[in-house]
Amino acid sequence: MTENGILHPERVLTLDTMNPNVKRVEYAVRGPIVQRAAQIEKELKEGVKKPFTEVIRANIGDCHAMGQRPITFLRQVLALCTYPELLEDNKFPEDAKSRARRILQACGGGSIGSYSMSQGIELIRQDVARYIERRDGIPSNPDNIFLSAGASDGISTMLKILVSGEGSTRTGVMISIPQYPLYSAALADLGAVQINYYLDEANNWGMDVSELRRALAEAKKHCAPRALCVINPGNPTGQVQSRKCIEEVIRFAAEENLFLMADEVYQDNVYAEGCKFHSFKKVLFEMGPKYSEKVELASFHSTSKCYMGECGFRGGYMELINLDPSVKAQLIKMVSVRLCPPVAGQALLDIVMNPPQPEEPSYPTYKKERTAVLDDLAEKAKMTEEIFNKVPGISCNPVQGAMYAFPRIELPQKAIEAAKEKGQVPDMFYCMRLLEEKGICLVPGSGFGQREGTFHFRMTILPPTEKLKVVLEKVKEFHLDFTAQYS
Amino acid sequence: MQPIGMSLLREVSPRLWSIRSSEQVALAKRAAQITAELQQGVKKPYKDVIDVSWGDAHRGGLKPLTFVRQVIASCLYPSLLNSESLPIDVQQKAQNLLGCCEGGSVGAYTSTCGIPKIVRSVSEFISRRDGGVESLPENIFITSGSQRSLMMVLKLFVQTERSARTGVLVPVPSYPYFNMALSMLGGVMVPYYLDEEHGWDVKVDELRRALHAARGHCNPMALYITNPGNPTGHVQNRKSIEDVIQFAAEENLFLLADEVYQDSVHDPESDFISYKKVLFEMGPPYSNSVELASFNSISKGYFGECGVRGGYVEFVNLDPTVMECAYTLFSTDTCASVLGQITLDILAHPPQPGDPSYPIFSEEIRAMKDTMISNVHRVQEVIGSLPGMSCQPIKGAIFAFPQLHLPPSAVQQAEKAGVNPDVWYSSCLLDEAGLCVGPGCEHGQREGTHHIRLCIATTQENLEEVLTRLSAFHLSFKSRFF
Numbered sequence: 001m002t003e004n005g006i007l008h009p010e011r012v013l014t015l016d017t018m019n020p021n022v023k024r025v026e027y028a029v030r031g032p033i034v035q036r037a038a039q040i041e042k043e044l045k046e047g048v049k050k051p052f053t054e055v056i057r058a059n060i061g062d063c064h065a066m067g068q069r070p071i072t073f074l075r076q077v078l079a080l081c082t083y084p085e086l087l088e089d090n091k092f093p094e095d096a097k098s099r100a101r102r103i104l105q106a107c108g109g110g111s112i113g114s115y116s117m118s119q120g121i122e123l124i125r126q127d128v129a130r131y132i133e134r135r136d137g138i139p140s141n142p143d144n145i146f147l148s149a150g151a152s153d154g155i156s157t158m159l160k161i162l163v164s165g166e167g168s169t170r171t172g173v174m175i176s177i178p179q180y181p182l183y184s185a186a187l188a189d190l191g192a193v194q195i196n197y198y199l200d201e202a203n204n205w206g207m208d209v210s211e212l213r214r215a216l217a218e219a220k221k222h223c224a225p226r227a228l229c230v231i232n233p234g235n236p237t238g239q240v241q242s243r244k245c246i247e248e249v250i251r252f253a254a255e256e257n258l259f260l261m262a263d264e265v266y267q268d269n270v271y272a273e274g275c276k277f278h279s280f281k282k283v284l285f286e287m288g289p290k291y292s293e294k295v296e297l298a299s300f301h302s303t304s305k306c307y308m309g310e311c312g313f314r315g316g317y318m319e320l321i322n323l324d325p326s327v328k329a330q331l332i333k334m335v336s337v338r339l340c341p342p343v344a345g346q347a348l349l350d351i352v353m354n355p356p357q358p359e360e361p362s363y364p365t366y367k368k369e370r371t372a373v374l375d376d377l378a379e380k381a382k383m384t385e386e387i388f389n390k391v392p393g394i395s396c397n398p399v400q401g402a403m404y405a406f407p408r409i410e411l412p413q414k415a416i417e418a419a420k421e422k423g424q425v426p427d428m429f430y431c432m433r434l435l436e437e438k439g440i441c442l443v444p445g446s447g448f449g450q451r452e453g454t455f456h457f458r459m460t461i462l463p464p465t466e467k468l469k470v471v472l473e474k475v476k477e478f479h480l481d482f483t484a485q486y487s
Numbered sequence: 488m489q490p491i492g493m494s495l496l497r498e499v500s501p502r503l504w505s506i507r508s509s510e511q512v513a514l515a516k517r518a519a520q521i522t523a524e525l526q527q528g529v530k531k532p533y534k535d536v537i538d539v540s541w542g543d544a545h546r547g548g549l550k551p552l553t554f555v556r557q558v559i560a561s562c563l564y565p566s567l568l569n570s571e572s573l574p575i576d577v578q579q580k581a582q583n584l585l586g587c588c589e590g591g592s593v594g595a596y597t598s599t600c601g602i603p604k605i606v607r608s609v610s611e612f613i614s615r616r617d618g619g620v621e622s623l624p625e626n627i628f629i630t631s632g633s634q635r636s637l638m639m640v641l642k643l644f645v646q647t648e649r650s651a652r653t654g655v656l657v658p659v660p661s662y663p664y665f666n667m668a669l670s671m672l673g674g675v676m677v678p679y680y681l682d683e684e685h686g687w688d689v690k691v692d693e694l695r696r697a698l699h700a701a702r703g704h705c706n707p708m709a710l711y712i713t714n715p716g717n718p719t720g721h722v723q724n725r726k727s728i729e730d731v732i733q734f735a736a737e738e739n740l741f742l743l744a745d746e747v748y749q750d751s752v753h754d755p756e757s758d759f760i761s762y763k764k765v766l767f768e769m770g771p772p773y774s775n776s777v778e779l780a781s782f783n784s785i786s787k788g789y790f791g792e793c794g795v796r797g798g799y800v801e802f803v804n805l806d807p808t809v810m811e812c813a814y815t816l817f818s819t820d821t822c823a824s825v826l827g828q829i830t831l832d833i834l835a836h837p838p839q840p841g842d843p844s845y846p847i848f849s850e851e852i853r854a855m856k857d858t859m860i861s862n863v864h865r866v867q868e869v870i871g872s873l874p875g876m877s878c879q880p881i882k883g884a885i886f887a888f889p890q891l892h893l894p895p896s897a898v899q900q901a902e903k904a905g906v907n908p909d910v911w912y913s914s915c916l917l918d919e920a921g922l923c924v925g926p927g928c929e930h931g932q933r934e935g936t937h938h939i940r941l942c943i944a945t946t947q948e949n950l951e952e953v954l955t956r957l958s959a960f961h962l963s964f965k966s967r968f969f
Contacts, residue, residue, distance in 0.1 A: 012741040019646040030818035065589030075564045083560035108546035113792040310594040312825030337667045342824040343794030
């Protein structure tokens with residue numbers, strides 16, 4: 001205390017005294033435009049008159065929020081795990097009950113309320129390994145599998161372990177532009193160097209090794225590049241990498257001694273003719289021991305996307321290939337600090353890894369629901385691309401996979417200047433206006449990164465088909481009006 | 488082509504090397520191994536392994552609350568709402584909660600800080616708990632367990648860029664995962680010793696000593712305290728809390744009050760009072776300037792839902808611009824587990840007298856309270872009768888943390904084996920008696936003292952078995968060294 005008995009006038013924790021890395025963290029998916037959308041919704045509820053009656057949230061990859069139904073079987077098993085008295089209820093099918101019993105046996109005290117080991121319940125890691133083996137035809141070791149609270153948890157953990165050094169030896173991590181902003185946020189938080197490599201818009205957002213080379217060479221001048229992150233299928237771009245492209249990326253990573261991070265959370269969301277999901281691990285091993293014994297890879301998956309859309313459970317895993325055993329020991333220590341991933345999320349993951357088989361009673365419904373979800377998304381992906389491409393000034397690459405359209409928008413020079421006057425980046429200015437005038441919430445491309453002088457927005461394809469048509473129509477109207485206003 | 492593994496190994500951040508491997512986790516793994524061996528028919532002097540090294544009531548055999556599980560199950564699988572097998576208040580609660588979820592599904596993301604209705608419930612709960620002291624929803628963040636909010640709050644502080652690394656005062660003994668989180672972020676632990684002879688009391692002189700010693704080599708910014716204490720079982724009285732608050736105010740420290748055991752007070756002479764309430768009642772200038780973050784969770788108390796992952800942090804007097812940064816930081820997690828949020832809502836608004844579920848709900852809680860009181864009594868009785876072991880009164884939380892008075896020859900033998908004496912004791916206890924406890928060194932302790940930590944949130948039958956094995960082992964162990 002000062003002599004007058006008055007306490008220190010300055011707070012302990014201020015913008016100046018706080019961790020400077022945290023100040024640099026941005027996360028567009030939940031950023032200012034979303035906050036404004038929430039405000040507008042509040043105003044609508046209070047009866048304020050607007051040119052629309054609801055805000056359509058096409059900003060976040062949240063299927064259930066947009067009306068997609070959960071898969072019955074998944075929820076049945078989870079309910080049984082949660083309230084085991086239901087095991088006596090004959091309204092639940094036997095295949096759901098047997099899975100629930102098996103999961104509960106692996107939980108402390110037979111309860112999903114018990115902590116699990118931080119790496120995740122061993123039985124479930126074994127099931128994940130078997131799923132990966134079935135998917136890829138390549139052996140998978142449960143000890144290399146770490147369950148996580150969503151893929152985000154695994155990704156942040158791996159980035160943390162990769163980042164070290166200072167100044168010119170500070171770790172650099174290559175991320176795609178555009179990218180899912182968790183990566184840029186995590187790198188800012190860690191004080192790591194973000195190395196941007198541009199995806200090729202003219203070529204369906206494909207990866208180009210010469211661009212990787214350019215980015216790396218440039219980066220080597222001021223940091224120590226150590227990792228390369230790939231999102232496949234892509235977010236926000238939706239591109240599904242060809243097998244050939246994946247091989248080139250692996251070769252590049254091998255040559256340049258880079259740790260590969262393969263974010264594959266959209267692996268079931270592949271729609272376009274001629275496109276197929278190839279896991280990085282599968283391709284790596286099929287390239288033979290020269291690569292499969294050397295290249296270090298972390299592959300990420302989650303229960304938030306695909307046909308499940310169970311974002312709220314925070315379920316996921318990562319598989320680590322060729323990780324140095326001492327580094328793995330450090331990783332094990334690190335994950336133990338966050339105790340354990342939510343056990344319900346682990347249980348959910350287990351059911352996804354062990355879905356009903358053709359001979360089981362729940363199979364017909366499960367198959368029907370799963371197919372309906374994926375077919376619906378495929379139809380909406382195509383429709384979105386087609387409608388956007390009919391609008392002068394909007395051009396949209398095929399939505400080959402994932403859950404988003406990332407069209408490019410032409411903005412008149414006057415609009416760009418108006419944005420500048422308002423202190424906003426042009427696509428934020430555009431999206432804010434779209435929100436205020438039409439009640440549609442999208443995320444500006446600047447939140448994901450884009451080539452200088454280009455503008456985009458990310459819109460999800462998740463609203464139900466009829467509503468999506470309305471959204472697309474409104475965006476078209478807005479774009480034409482906006483363009484006319486500023487020409 | 489140089490193997491990447493080698494280069495990464497040299498360059499993994501030294502901070503990570505500095506996190507100590509958990510001895511308790513190593514023992515728990517060994518316990519699981521022995522269980523597997525027993526299942527395969529390997530003969531041992533015991534038929535099963537009892538693991539009381541985790542602060543985990545369900546693992547200890549205590550049951551989840553029926554109402555909680557019925558509500559969660561109904562939210563997961565709303566078809567259950569059509570059946571008559573569930574009480575009407577369960578159905579109403581589930582319907583209300585589903586109505587607050589986007590798309591009516593617990594699978595949807597929620598707002599960053601938590602479902603607004605639930606955040607409001609929590610603020611009302613806090614206010615009721617604190618006798619009407621105002622609690623603002625905008626100061627509350629719900630996270631997947633209080634551990635997550637502890638880590639996020641530490642991230643706001645801890646930096647290594649400045650010449651002086653951020654220091655945080657931590658009690659000895661402490662909750663080890665806080666210490667690990669702090670180390671992992673590059674912060675410096677500034678230990679202050681709790682007074683074992685006096686029930687593990689906090690002494691302001693000791694806080695002052697620790698702080699002044701620290702100022703030379705780090706920048707102390709915060710003080711972390713658990714009340715009720717883990718592992719000590721100490722419950723602070725009002726004066727003690729006021730003293731700590733005053734100290735924090737004088738020395739310009741941010742207070743981190745970990746209150747996850749607030750529902751576990753067993754001593755009839757003790758009461759839980761929140762740091763926030765005391766701060767408020769101290770009035771200005773304290774109440775409007777001391778910065779405080781208070782933590783609570785569904786993992787402890789009567790709920791014991793550790794695996795569901797639900798908790799919250801409430802900020803008091805946090806700088807508004809820091810609050811904005813905190814929001815962005817928390818948003819990178821997107822949101823807390825929705826099942827955790829639902830459970831937190833039940834914690835904040837449990838069944839009331841008159842509700843159909845109230846009789847069972849209150850009976851289950853009463854039974855748990857009785858079990859804990861009986862367990863505390865029994866543990867203290869048995870440990871009190873064992874030569875070479877002593878335990879301070881367990882007034883709250885869910886652990887016994889007895890001191891082992893090991894003969895010097897035992898200590899020497901441990902040191903010769905290159906192992907910490909309480910780790911060695913715990914390993915022998917596990918191998919010979921099939922009982923897994925946590926070694927005291929994990930939590931920190933005064934040099935030359937040794938402890939073990941047992942979770943006593945377990946059935947009375949299980950506790951008897953635990954105490955039988957512990958007593959038999961301890962007496963046998965003692966006899967080897969005289």
